[in-house]
Structures are given as structure tokens and as C-alpha cells.
Amino acid sequence: xxxxxxxxxxxxxxxxxxxxxxxxxxxxxxxxxxxxxxxxxxxxxxxxxxxxxxxxxxxxxxxxxxxxxxxxxxxxxxxxxxxxxxxxxxxxxxxxxxxxxxxxxxxxxxxxxxxxxxx
DNA sequence: CGGTTGACTTTCG
DNA sequence: GCGAAAGCCAACC
Numbered sequence: 001x002x003x004x005x006x007x008x009x010x011x012x013x014x015x016x017x018x019x020x021x022x023x024x025x026x027x028x029x030x031x032x033x034x035x036x037x038x039x040x041x042x043x044x045x046x047x048x049x050x051x052x053x054x055x056x057x058x059x060x061x062x063x064x065x066x067x068x069x070x071x072x073x074x075x076x077x078x079x080x081x082x083x084x085x086x087x088x089x090x091x092x093x094x095x096x097x098x099x100x101x102x103x104x105x106x107x108x109x110x111x112x113x114x115x116x117x118x119x
Numbered sequence: 120c121g122g123t124t125g126a127c128t129t130t131c132g
Numbered sequence: 133g134c135g136a137a138a139g140c141c142a143a144c145c
């Protein structure tokens with residue numbers, strides 16, 4: 001397999017762009033989980049790969065709007081990012097966390113059908 | 120070019 | 133509800 005240095009292109013790059021496009025499309029005050037992104041891409045990539053790609057993404061990508069299936073910030077486990085940073089960024093967008101340090105996916109999970117309304 | 124890792128999810132006990 | 137195991141795909145070494 002021809003490994004491209006520095007600059008990735010091709011179909012694999014298209015998937016990456018698709019992931020970044022979805023994450024960038026998440027409205028403010030709304031969140032998405034890795035599994036949802038994978039499902040939006042018709043499961044062309046696994047949630048694990050989504051997380052791995054978001055780990056290394058452009059600064060203009062609102063990666064903080066992506067959390068795990070538990071509604072918690074997976075970035076705290078990484079160590080590359082200050083613990084609680086993602087939560088702080090989400091709170092800045094109006095997201096409220098519970099005592100368990102998690103947000104309610106039923107409330108904040110972004111749904112394209114509802115755009116930016118949640119009754 | 121192959122083995123390991125990782126910001127995951129789901130299923131089973 | 134929690135812990136362990138399996139499935140999963142891309143990037144890194």
C-alpha cells in the first residue's frame with residue numbers, strides 16, 4: 001500500500017473529510033457521539049476510527065461537541081487534553097452536566113431532523 | 120509493510 | 133448498573 005507522507009489524499013481522505021464535515025455541522029449547544037458519526041457515514045468507518053481521527057484534527061473542527069456513548073468527555077482519558085476542558089467548552093455552549101459529570105444524550109444529542117430544536 | 124495503539128460501541132455475565 | 137471480552141478501523145512506530 002502506497003503510504004503518502006505528510007499529505008493524505010484519496011478515498012480514505014474523503015472519509016476523513018466526511019467526519020470533519022459532520023462534526024463541523026453540529027449546531028452550538030448540541031453534541032454527537034462517535035457511534036452516531038459512524039452511523040451517519042453508513043458505518044463506513046467504526047466509532048473507534050472516528051475517535052482516532054478526531055484525536056488528530058484541525059483546530060477549526062469543533063471536536064469538543066463529540067462525546068462518547070455515555071455522554072462523558074473521552075478527552076479526559078487521553079491526557080493530551082486538560083481534564084474538564086471539553087466539559088467547560090460544552091458548558092460555554094449551554095450544555096449542562098449532571099453530578100456524574102455527564103450530559104444527557106437524550107436531550108443534547110443532535111438530530112438533523114430537529115435541526116436546533118428539542119421541544 | 121506488519122504489529123500496536125486509541126478521544127469507541129455493543130453484548131454478555 | 134458495572135466489568136470483561138469482542139468487534140472495529142485508521143494512524144503511528
